[in-house]
Structure formats: C-alpha cells, structure tokens
Amino acid sequence: MTSAAPRVEFPHEPGTVPQPHRGAAWRGLLIPLGFLAPALLLLGIWMVYPTIATMWRSLFSDRGDAFVGIENYKRLFTDDLIFESIKNNALWVLIIPAAVTAVGLVFAVLVERVRWSVAFKIAVFMPLAVSLFAVGVIWRIMYQQDPERGAINAAFAGARGFVAEEGVLSRAQPSTEMLQGSPAQGFTFRRAVAPGAVAPLGLTAIRAPEIPEEAKDAVLPGPLENGITGVVWRDFSPRGGTTGKVDPGELGIPGATVELRDERGKKLDSTRTAEDGTFAFAEVPEGATAVAVGQGTFAAPFKGVNWLGDKLITPAIMFSYIWVTAGFAMVIIGAGLAAIPRDVLEAARTDGGTEWQIFRRVTVPLLAPVLTVVFVTQIIGVLKIFDLVLAIAPGSSVDDASTLAYVMWQRSFSGQNLFGLGAAISTFLLLLFIPFLIVNIRRFRADTK
C-alpha cells in the first residue's frame, strides 16, 4: 500500500477524489496490471514456463517416458561430442573476450587520433549488422583452401612467393654418382670446383610433363676465366646416349636453382638456369668449393592451408568472430575514452609521461569499468555461439568446431530428437549464466539505491 500516500495528493481523475478505500486498493492494482498483463502473459508462456519445463525435462529420458534422474547430466561428460563442445566453449571463453577487448581498445585509441575516424568506425562496425549466417558464407569464401579461390590462402601464397617460389620440378634423381643428395637437400656435385670449372649436373627420373615448354636442347657451356659454368639437364634420351654426357636431343632444365656451397654445405651464392639449362657464376665467392642443384628446384607448390579442416576450424571461426565483434568493442570503449577528462591526460603529459606510460597508468585504469562491460558481454555472447559454427564449418569438421549451443541443437533438432539430453545441455548452459545473473542483479540493486 505504498501507493496510498502520494495518491491522496495526486488523484488520477479529478472527478473521483473521495474514493472509497476498497475501490482505491482494487484500482491501484488493476491499472498497473492492465499495463503489465501482455508482457506477463508473453514472458510467462514463452520464458518462465519453458525454463521450468526444460529443467524438469532434463530429468527424463530422451523420449520423455522414463524418469532418469541425473543420467542426462552424466552424459554431458561421457558423450564425446558434448565433451568436445565444452572444451571448445572453454577455449572460446579463455581467448575471445580478452582478444576482442584488446582489439577494441587498440582500435579505439588509434582511431581517436585521426580525423577520418568515422569512415574507419563504419568499416569496422559494419559486420555487426550483417547476419552471422551471411558472415559464415563470407568467411567460407575467404577460407577456401585452393589459393586460386580463397583470399586468405592467396595472400599466404603471395607472401610465400616473395620468399620462395614454387620449384620447376617435383622430383628427380642424379644420373651419375657424380651428384649426390636428395630433392630435399639438393644434389651436390662431388668434384670440388674452382674458378674455370665446368659442371655437368645431369638429372633423370624427371616426369616429362614437368619440363617447361620453353626448354631447349642442353649445351655444355665453355669455361669462364674467373667463374664457374655448367648445365642442368635431363640426362636421358629415348635414343640412348651416354649418362653423364650432354648428348644431342637431351633437354636443358630452365629455371632450376643452382647454388655455390662451402665445405659445410652452406649456400654462398645462387643463380637460375637458362632455357638450355646452362648457368654461370661470373665470380666465385671465397670458400666456395661445391656446386649443387638447389632444393629450390624441387620446392613443392603451395597447396593452401586447410583452414576449414579439423585442426584449424575453431581458430578460423574465432577469427571471423573477432572480425564481427571488434566494432562493438571499439565503439563502447571509444565512448569510455571520450568520457575521460582531458585535463587528467594533460596533467600526465605535463608531468613528462610518455604516451605508453600514460596509456598504461592513466587511460587503461580509467577505462577499467568499460573494459569490464565489454569483456563480460563477450563472455555471454561467446557462451551462446551457434550461427557461425553452423555456417562456417563444413560437415567434415563441424564436430571439431562444436559448441554447447550447437550441440544442443544438433542432438535435439537435427533429426536426432534427443530431448532429454538437449534439455540437460540447455540447463547446463543456463547454470553457466548464473554468475552473470547475480552480478547483474547486484549491480542493478546498487544502482536503484
């Protein structure tokens, strides 16, 4: 009856000032009830009843015909896929909230320093408006394994091509015992070389289609006064010929890597062969004693990282999740940053603090409440992660990416109808939220008091 006191002074309608007591109490409840009824009805049927029903259901068998006690909860830890999901969820909680908060913080701090911050914010924020399903399709296109298709692997291939190109051959063997080694180490010419030497480096067991089209008949070059020359060729001709000799009709191997090595096999210089397989080092670096067909000749082509395979699928999904949520963290933290009093930062600067010191000692501590909000929001979001798992992981690796929200759907609704188990997974998920619930309510009560 707390409402009675103020209502005497401010009656609802002027015409009804002298209200009878019983009517006032009745009206006092009826009006708020009228306002609240639709919400209470919806919340009651669609949230409160199902929550209780799910907890109750989790104590029954999958078909719902037998009481099984905590049997379903035991299955959480004995069903391999569910256990894998719990592990994955733990990984998500350990990595993602921290990563998203850190990325958001860095973006927010950086973007504060430029004038075109709005453009940047829109670019980073945009994924948040796209459905997680579309995000899944977007990243499946990005993650395709073939470097000709998937942009991520294409970027990797590009970066690799910068360092080491694909070799001209996939495999070969030396044609004589003058060469020794393997494709992985390269083939070293056994005779010590000195300026003026000519090295015939014959290879066999080459697959004919691998020989480049521009290859010409091999020639044994003449010696160079201060350098080393030679030829890398396919020491094989259908009409016979002598092994170890460059016979007419035998093709040179263009584009093979040839190296000068010291006694310990260290590479000192390298060059590529010409169309007829010849190569020449105009000068010989000190200590060079051997010439070799380098392993670069046999470098395997980059086939692409299998991002969507069983090993990398969870990190791949996590990365795309960061792509989605970084904008959220950036905006929230940015607002916190804007609220920091400028004079505090100015004071720190006049005291001679470096930018990094100010960031560590002033900005971050002042932002702590906002960072906590982002962090906690992310934990809650990550515990519910479902769409991205379904949309990014292909059927072959979806089990390795599974999370609690996913496995609950998979066990109950993808045709398996394991409702007892599904109810137990849901209840387990709810239990994980209880700590946040308590924090929320505490904070809220502190707010209202």
Add this chain to the structure above:
Amino acid sequence: MATAAIDRAQPVVIEEGLAPKILRALGRAPVHLVLILIGLFWLIPTTGLFVTSLLTASDQAQGGWWNFFAKPSTWTFENYRRMFDNEGIVDALLRTAQITIGATVLPILVAALAAYALAWIEFPGRDWLFLAVVGLLLVPIQMALIPIFSLYNRFNLFDTIPGLILFHTAFALPFAIFLLRNFFAGIPKDLMEAARIDGASEIRLFFKVVLPLGLPAIASLAIFQVLFVWNDLLIGLVLAQNNQPIAPHLASQLRQFGSNLDVLAPASFFSAVIPLIVFAAFQRYFVQGLLAGSVK
C-alpha cells in the same frame, strides 16, 4: 560526446609554425597507414561476397573473386535476376520481412506498456517484478526451444509466422522493458505530475507524454530488434520447417557449398543488405542503443 570534442579542440588554438605541423603529421603517418590497412582488411571479406555474387557460375569456378574485382565488365546481375525467380528464396525473404515487422512492433508496444507501469505507477512488488525481468535477461534461447517446440506442435503454431513472431517477441521483452523503464524513469517528475493534476488518465499519459518522449529509446530498440529478428538462424531453424525465414532457408544450401555459390552468394548478400541499410540509415540510434544497453 559533442562537448568532449569541443574540449579537445581548445588546446590546439595555440599558434603553430608550419614545420612543427608537418613534423607532427609525419609522426602520425604510421597511425594513418595502420588504420587504412586495418580498415581495408575489414572491408575485404564483404567485398569478396559482393563480387562473388556478381560473377557467373563459370567465372566463379575459374578463380578467386579478386581476379574479377578490377574487371567490372565481367560483373552481371544475372544471379540476382535468377534469385528473384527462385520462389523458395523470394517467399523466405517476404516471410522474414513479415516476421521482422511483427516481432519489432509487438515487443516494443508490449514492453513500453510494461515499462511505463514499472517506472511511473506505484504498486506493491514493483521492484521485485523489475528485478525478475532483469533476471530473465540472461535466460538463453536454448532453455525454451524444447518445450515450445512441443507446445507449437500441439497448438498448430509450428512452422507459422505468428509462432515465430510470438517467440521473438517474448525473448525481446526483458531487454526492451529494461531499456525503456530506465529511459522512462528519466522523464522529469514534474512533467508527469502536472499531467496527472490536469486529469490525464494513465492511458492518456502513456500515449501523449511518455511514448513521444521515449521515441529515441524506442528507435534504437527497434533497430536492434530488426537486426536480431532478420538475422536470426536458430529460432527459424527449430520452430519452422517448410516455411522458414531466409537464414535457415539458406542454411540448407550450405551442404553443397562451392557448387551453388551462384545461388548462395547473391542470396546471402541480399539478405545482408537489408540490415545494412537499416544500420546505415539509423546508425546514430544504433550506437546510442548499444551504449545505453551495455554501459548501464
């Protein structure tokens, strides 16, 4: 935020020579460069989907979309034209629109009524009721799926638009009530009391005073809800089968990923464009709502 910007602008008024200005600009060059690279990187994936959606199936098979990025002559809207001929997809899009409108208007109306009562009408147990609503904020959707699935099957709500609207509405209520109650509570007391003295009924007060004043909060709430409902996958997947909204409808196409990119890419992009437009048009409210919802 505006005041913060003004505060920040003031120290710069000190006269500055050209040389220090250039030096400072150079010192910031790395920041600009890093931000440009990050910004571009953030745009690449969505661009990839867009360009892919514009390529014929044979071009898609030929190589990565970036090969065609600089060749607009290879772009075609053929995939989109065929998408609009695809009854399954068009129906799913229309259904999603209906569900989104219903599941945005209804929860806002219901939540606003409840929030008004919680903010401005005194009745016993009011604070406890609000606390219970705050508690419901964290109940995951999974908690309701199994019982509601049975309930819907029994009452013929499974695979129907009203069924999906009602589910979305209920799960939107805790946050909506929470946000609106806090917003309504900020309306000056004098204003409310003056209106009450003038003899306005609670209903009049709600429609004539509180609702118009609450528009900014309602706008951000509406944007959130549009995005959430339009983008939903889980609820549509569980509570509908032959009449699914767009995301669950497309999810069944994922199994043949690669061979059907000419169907999947335009449909995914188109389904993403609608929320992007909403986001672009109401960006300000979106950010405000985000701040109100999480900082509070």
